[in-house]
Amino acid sequence: MMSRKITPVILAGGIGSRLWPLSRKAMPKQFLSLLSEKSLLQSTLLRVADSRFNAPILVCNEEHRFIAKAQIAEITDSFTLLLEPEGKNTAPAIALAAEFALQNGLTDPLLVMPADHHISDFDKLIACLDNAIALCQQQQLVTFSITPTEPHTGYGYIRQGEPLAHEGCFKVAEFKEKPALQLAKKYLASGDYSWNSGMFLFLPDVYLSELTRFAPKIADSVAKAASFTADLGFQRPVTNLLAACPSDSIDYAILERSANVAVIPVDLNWSDVGSFSALSKIAEKDHHGNYLASQGVSLDSENNLLISEADHTIAALGVSNQAIIHTHDATLVADKSALDKLPDLLKQLALLDSDKLTHHQAVFRPWGNYRTLIESTGFKVKKIIVNSGAKLSTQRHQHRAEHWVVVSGVANVRVGDNEFELTADQSCYIAAKQLHSLANQQNTPLIVIEVQTGAILDESDIERFDDRYGRD
Numbered sequence: 001m002m003s004r005k006i007t008p009v010i011l012a013g014g015i016g017s018r019l020w021p022l023s024r025k026a027m028p029k030q031f032l033s034l035l036s037e038k039s040l041l042q043s044t045l046l047r048v049a050d051s052r053f054n055a056p057i058l059v060c061n062e063e064h065r066f067i068a069k070a071q072i073a074e075i076t077d078s079f080t081l082l083l084e085p086e087g088k089n090t091a092p093a094i095a096l097a098a099e100f101a102l103q104n105g106l107t108d109p110l111l112v113m114p115a116d117h118h119i120s121d122f123d124k125l126i127a128c129l130d131n132a133i134a135l136c137q138q139q140q141l142v143t144f145s146i147t148p149t150e151p152h153t154g155y156g157y158i159r160q161g162e163p164l165a166h167e168g169c170f171k172v173a174e175f176k177e178k179p180a181l182q183l184a185k186k187y188l189a190s191g192d193y194s195w196n197s198g199m200f201l202f203l204p205d206v207y208l209s210e211l212t213r214f215a216p217k218i219a220d221s222v223a224k225a226a227s228f229t230a231d232l233g234f235q236r237p238v239t240n241l242l243a244a245c246p247s248d249s250i251d252y253a254i255l256e257r258s259a260n261v262a263v264i265p266v267d268l269n270w271s272d273v274g275s276f277s278a279l280s281k282i283a284e285k286d287h288h289g290n291y292l293a294s295q296g297v298s299l300d301s302e303n304n305l306l307i308s309e310a311d312h313t314i315a316a317l318g319v320s321n322q323a324i325i326h327t328h329d330a331t332l333v334a335d336k337s338a339l340d341k342l343p344d345l346l347k348q349l350a351l352l353d354s355d356k357l358t359h360h361q362a363v364f365r366p367w368g369n370y371r372t373l374i375e376s377t378g379f380k381v382k383k384i385i386v387n388s389g390a391k392l393s394t395q396r397h398q399h400r401a402e403h404w405v406v407v408s409g410v411a412n413v414r415v416g417d418n419e420f421e422l423t424a425d426q427s428c429y430i431a432a433k434q435l436h437s438l439a440n441q442q443n444t445p446l447i448v449i450e451v452q453t454g455a456i457l458d459e460s461d462i463e464r465f466d467d468r469y470g471r472d
Contacts, residue, residue: 004133005108006201008048009097012041012060012068012115013087018275018342020357021330022307027360030116031067034279041068041115045075047122052129054108055079057100058115059093061086065234066364082228085239090198091253092218092245095211096237098204099226109136110207112200112250118282120269125199128264131166132201140262141210141255142201143172145194147267151184154274156196156251158263159187172261175251194265198272200250210260215253221245232366232469276323277339280305290316305336309361328361328372366469367392368445380457384438386411386446391439393467400454400461402430404438409446412439435465 016029023029030041038046048056055078060068062083072079082096094112101110109132119125125144132142145158161173175196179187187193212219225242228235255261271282283291289303290296296306298316306314308326316324323339325332334342350357362371367390373381386392386409394414404411404427411422414437415430422428430436432454440446454461464471 005052005054006048006111006129006133007054007101007106007108008056009094009101009110009112010041010044010056010058010115011090011093011112012058012064013084013093014114014116016116016274017346017357018339019273019279020342020346021325021327021332022309024360025358026063027067027362028064028116029273030114031064031071034273035118035283039071040118040273042071042075044113044115044117045072045079047119048111048113049076052126053111054106057082057097057110059084059097060115066366066369069233070364070369080235081233082235082237084237085242088242088245088247090250091211091215091248092222092242094200094250095208095218095222096226098207099222100228100235101204102208103226103228107204109133109201110204112198112202114198114272116273117197118271118273122268124268125266128168128266129201131169132264134166135164135169135262136201136203136206139206140202140260141207141258142169142262142264143255144197144199144201145263145265146197146270147265148188148193148195151181151188152195153178153181153184154278155272157184157187157193158196159193160263160265164262168264170263170265172255172263175256194263195270196251197268197270206260207254210254210258214257215246215248217246218248218253275339275342276305276325276334277336280323280336303336330356365392366390366471370450375457378453378455380452382450382452383407384446384448384450386438386440386448388440388443388445391468392437393462393464393469393471394435394437395462395464396433396435397454397456397461398433398463399456400452401432402436402453403451404428404430405449405451407447407449409440409444410442411446411448412441413437 012030014028015025016023019029022032031039033039057080059082062085065083135142156178157176159173161171163170221244225237227238271278273279285291290298291305293307295308295313300318301316303321304316305323308314309328312326314324321336323334323336362369368385368387370382370384373383406422406424406426408424413420413422413428416434
């Protein structure tokens with residue numbers, strides 16, 4: 001039985017570029033449902049959803065705030081979502097959470113976890129928490145490492161030092177960067193090394209004290225910025241003060257320099273889901289070694305990774321060891337043995353079409369979300385979902401007209417000086433330069449198909465006149 005409650009701190013600021021085209025800058029991997037119906041973020045939240053834990057504190061990028069809030073709210077209605085105006089790596093992100101915790105009387109240990117990892121047997125880590133808490137009370141920073149199963153070259157390693165009084169706990173002798181294969185084999189054979197998982201437990205005041213000692217510029221910048229303002233369910237630090245904060249990881253800033261670091265190796269079924277190779281290892285496969293997702297079929301094929309968005313079907317015939325990843329606007333076809341070279345391929349793509357690295361078909365807004373179904377010169381078709389009680393801003397466009405067709409729900413519409421309701425199968429036309437707004441006053445989501453026509457169809461052609469969400 002744990003002697004103290006624990007406050008989860010979930011870091012949700014990663015990009016996951018090695019999972020392109022599924023993961024994009026605007027929709028990184030923590031928000032994707034790669035291994036179940038829940039996203040990686042939601043699966044992380046579910047691990048700490050019982051009475052042993054306080055409400056979680058999450059840290060995410062400003063750009064992802066609406067999708068993060070929507071996914072979190074499906075799991076719990078008790079959480080804090082801290083926004084970073086730009087990613088500054090893990091040391092400042094954890095410091096923001098620690099400052100917020102102390103300001104709100106949360107002196108219990110913080111369990112820091114990435115939002116985008118897969119763990120199928122988290123109960124093994126739970127079993128270690130009493131020992132970890134005892135170390136925290138001795139002013140130790142505790143890192144949970146993973147007992148290695150192979151000489152992996154994609155993870156950092158931790159060498160354990162002298163054993164501590166608590167069973168299975170050790171001083172950290174040193175941190176090691178990602179090794180070459182031969183060195184990784186030596187680490188595995190020695191039995192003294194484990195994988196660095198990026199999961200930690202420590203008291204918030206102890207963390208901030210060590211940060212002040214070893215990275216005073218980060219500690220000072222975060223302390224000055226940690227005057228939080230509540231805004232639409234988010235907590236915002238002082239943006240301009242945080243901008244000056246150096247960027248650094250907790251490993252470089254503190255752990256590799258402090259003498260007060262302990263490690264608890266845990267034999268977890270764990271993956272950072274950092275690449276398609278990693279995903280292929282943990283995904284459920286058929287008896288031929290194929291991962292087919294929900295829309296894949298295969299014949300005379302083996303050891304393939306087939307993933308598609310929405311209703312697109314991938315059919316594999318007589319192929320082996322291929323990764324075929326299809327999305328609405330891009331398809332990756334690769335030999336699985338070449339997937340480590342994906343970053344090099346994306347550098348070429350960035351020169352050709354950087355938009356494909358950034359944007360995603362689904363875009364989340366404070367009122368709901370929209371998905372671009374098709375677009376070409378002069379027209380664009382969107383599926384718009386407006387949440388219950390939400391309203392789009394009153395706006396107009398100079399260069400495009402719009403048709404709205406209600407699929408389900410009841411739309412409260414304003415066009416010019418006219419206000420009216422539309423129900424399923426009803427529609428309206430909005431000419432260029434006409435003021436208009438769309439709202440949902442019902443208890444169920446409103447679904448609308450929007451057809452845009454005109455010369456400029458991007459988000460730059462929006463002039464807002466009133467917006468309950470405070471956007472310009």
